Amino acid sequence: MTGFAGSAGFALGADQEEWCARLRALAAGRLRPLAEKGEPGRVNRPLLAALGEEGLLERLFTSGALELCLLRESLAYGCTEAETALALQGLGAHPVLRSGSDRQRERWLPGVRAGRTVAAFALSEPGAGSDAGALTLEARPESGGASGAGSGAAGGGWRLSGEKCWISNAPEADFYTVFARTGEGPGARGISAFLVPADRPGLSGEALDMLSPHPIGSLAFDGVPVGPDDLLGEPGRGFGVAMDTLNLFRPSVGAFAVGMARAALDATVAHTAARTAFGGVLGDLQAVAHRVAEMATRTEAARLLVYAAAGAYDADAGSAQVPRRAAMAKLLATETAQYVVDHAVQLHGALALRRGHLLEHLYREVRAPRIYEGASEVQRTIIAKELYREVREA
Structure with a gap:
């Protein structure tokens, strides 16, 4: 099937709608049973x-970015675990695809594509x-001496020391895209990106018990050795590698939401159209109908x-x-999700609070995306910064 780069994004074509429908059916039919057999947080x-x-x-x-959004949205509708598993592979492997060497891509990406190799960002x-x-x-x-990529490369590499936290797929990933301070400049200008296999000496980690059922953990680096062949992109340019990845994946985080x-809206429409109360169905009550209309409009x-x-x-x-x-x-x-x-849970009542109900599951899932890959407050800062930059440059 051809890509979707030519779509205006506002009206999907028939082939796109058909593909999304197939993905939703796949998520519900094949992927959901596999997800249910898995262990939450692993x-x-x-x-x-x-x-x-x-x-x-x-x-x-x-x-392209639009096709990625359609993929993530459709999987999320039928199986959030499948969507998350796919997205985390992309987040961890995209820096290798875009900034890795031919050798790095040949070594790691075939396994990621096949679902044998687990990546992490x-x-x-x-x-x-x-x-x-x-x-x-x-x-x-x-080699010691000045803290910079030149001295590091001349001496054969670097040693990573410190901690990472809230890392998806940690500590079970097979490799990590790691961002560390090499010191070419202050702030973001002194960060480099490395591909670090999980079996490197000095690298350890532990799983974290989170509200959302995602595999998330912390990593400890105790003098983990990395060399020039482990660099992703150029020394001191690692922050750009991270932002390149996040700029692609941020809209698709929105698609996940x-x-x-x-899914919550459809469940609510079906429930309020059938549930009897006060001599009719819930959907006949104006307060309920207006709330559902608001949910649909915002979505x-x-x-x-x-x-x-x-x-x-x-x-x-x-x-x-x-x-x-x-x-x-x-x-x-x-924020909309x-x-x-939340309103879907309210309209379902106690039924939605029962463990295993779709909305109970979504209620735990929906909170995390407002924080990861840049919290809502960070997004507002980015938006305002860009708006004022345009004014100054005008």
């Missing part, structure tokens, strides 16, 4: 293998979550903004407007 390798067999992990490397730290430029994981040159919102607005942001990325990934559009899409979609799921 990497589900059979589920990853199924995503590979269906060719969906390959899509991470061949899709290791940016956040205990003291540097939203402020990624403040990370402190140190890459100390092996839209998928959850649409549609978020969906369109996500598609527009993805379309802008596909049209010109280097455009100065891409970070702002991506931030707007993630902000509106994740929280609103829709």
